[in-house]
Amino acid sequence: MKHCDNYTLETLSCFTDKELPPEICEEISSHLVHCRECRKIIDDYTRISEGFRRKIQTSADSMDSGLLATGVSQRIKQLKTSRFKRWLEFFGGSKIVLQVASIAVIILSTVVYYQMQPGPIDEPSAIVTLVDGNASSVMIFETQEKHHTIIWYTETKVAGDNHG
Amino acid sequence: MDNCEVTHQDSDEKELIDRLKQGQEWAFETLVGRFQKKLLALAYSITLDREESLEIVQDVFVSVYKNIGTFREDSGLATWLRRITVNGCLNWKRKWKRRFRWSHQSIDQENGTLLSDVENLVDTPETALRDKELETIVMKTIEILPEKVRAVFVLKTLEGLSYEEIAATLKIKKGTVSSRLHLARKLLLEAVES
Numbered sequence: 001m002k003h004c005d006n007y008t009l010e011t012l013s014c015f016t017d018k019e020l021p022p023e024i025c026e027e028i029s030s031h032l033v034h035c036r037e038c039r040k041i042i043d044d045y046t047r048i049s050e051g052f053r054r055k056i057q058t059s060a061d062s063m064d065s066g067l068l069a070t071g072v073s074q075r076i077k078q079l080k081t082s083r084f085k086r087w088l089e090f091f092g093g094s095k096i097v098l099q100v101a102s103i104a105v106i107i108l109s110t111v112v113y114y115q116m117q118p119g120p121i122d123e124p125s126a127i128v129t130l131v132d133g134n135a136s137s138v139m140i141f142e143t144q145e146k147h148h149t150i151i152w153y154t155e156t157k158v159a160g161d162n163h164g
Numbered sequence: 165m166d167n168c169e170v171t172h173q174d175s176d177e178k179e180l181i182d183r184l185k186q187g188q189e190w191a192f193e194t195l196v197g198r199f200q201k202k203l204l205a206l207a208y209s210i211t212l213d214r215e216e217s218l219e220i221v222q223d224v225f226v227s228v229y230k231n232i233g234t235f236r237e238d239s240g241l242a243t244w245l246r247r248i249t250v251n252g253c254l255n256w257k258r259k260w261k262r263r264f265r266w267s268h269q270s271i272d273q274e275n276g277t278l279l280s281d282v283e284n285l286v287d288t289p290e291t292a293l294r295d296k297e298l299e300t301i302v303m304k305t306i307e308i309l310p311e312k313v314r315a316v317f318v319l320k321t322l323e324g325l326s327y328e329e330i331a332a333t334l335k336i337k338k339g340t341v342s343s344r345l346h347l348a349r350k351l352l353l354e355a356v357e358s
Contacts, residue, residue, distance in 0.1 A: 009353075010346040017320060019327050019342070041353070048302055048352045049321045052209075055299040056322060059214070060205035068204065068218055069196050072225045076192070079226065 003037045012038060016045045177241055184232045196225055203249050209318040210253040212307055220252040246323065247333055250315060298356065305355040309348055316341055317348040
């Protein structure tokens with residue numbers, strides 16, 4: 001492999017890839033005009049790259065890409081199935097998990113049932129008795145929930161009553 | 165390529181990524197259809213083995229399916245796929261076994277037709293024959309290059325990446341890219357001239 005002493009093979013390789021500063025690129029371009037050896041090296045680098053690209057492209061084109069797509073699709077289906085199986089195994093395979101889940105459902109249903117019942121009424125459930133007279137008025141009734149007895153008492157002053 | 169076209173491609177890719185993240189099947193089929201040829205060529209150029217290339221590219225797509233949720237979109241989809249493929253090729257589990265086989269088997273056996281093609285091309289024009297011969301020599305030399313050197317050569321020659329992009333893909337220094345490329349070309353040049 002003959003080449004002149006002005007540039008190393010690595011520099012010529014970088015020149016082929018346009019990876020040198022613009023001023024050096026210009027310098028080499030001018031050099032190539034009258035240096036046959038360096039020009040041949042650059043040409044050979046290019047020919048080698050083209051040959052490689054051609055060969056790889058031909059080989060890749062002849063590969064069965066349909067086979068690839070089918071293979072990928074099958075593997076993804078397997079992946080989905082195995083995920084689903086794992087999920088099933090987690091819930092179906094462990095009896096403790098099933099029991100805990102059942103208890104949770106029962107508790108939840110009970111809470112929801114009681115939450116949906118109507119709330120307490122702010123009125124007396126029943127007036128037990130009513131005593132009404134000239135001197136006073138007494139009302140006795142019970143609250144609905146706690147069954148507390150409340151007595152409502154009023155007094156009216158009667159004319160001529162000394163105790164009033 | 166004008167700016168408008170680039171923007172259209174970007175939005176197209178963005179939409180594809182979104183659909184992939186949503187787990188839409190047709191989006192995945194589109195991805196496979198769009199990139200399979202390119203990735204097969206890339207994998208084959210590094211492994212030089214058809215079956216392994218098919219397997220590696222399958223792994224790449226399955227990996228994308230599993231990990232698309234973690235794709236941060238710092239780089240383009242093509243760059244991400246390329247990186248997974250190159251890593252897949254370099255981590256190739258059976259590479260030692262295959263290397264052993266390569267040392268006992270010529271490339272014409274691996275490719276089935278390569279050398280016989282050259283022999284059968286006596287009647288074709290001289291340039292075509294010369295091209296075929298060159299391809300044969302190049303492929304035989306590529307085969308004996310160390311995998312890391314070959315990967316750099318492939319990323320430059322086939323993918324047209326800059327030294328900086330190759331360095332980022334392979335996680336090596338830019339200077340290493342330059343020296344590996346030089347080594348690959350030097351060996352190829354020697355082989356072609358001999």
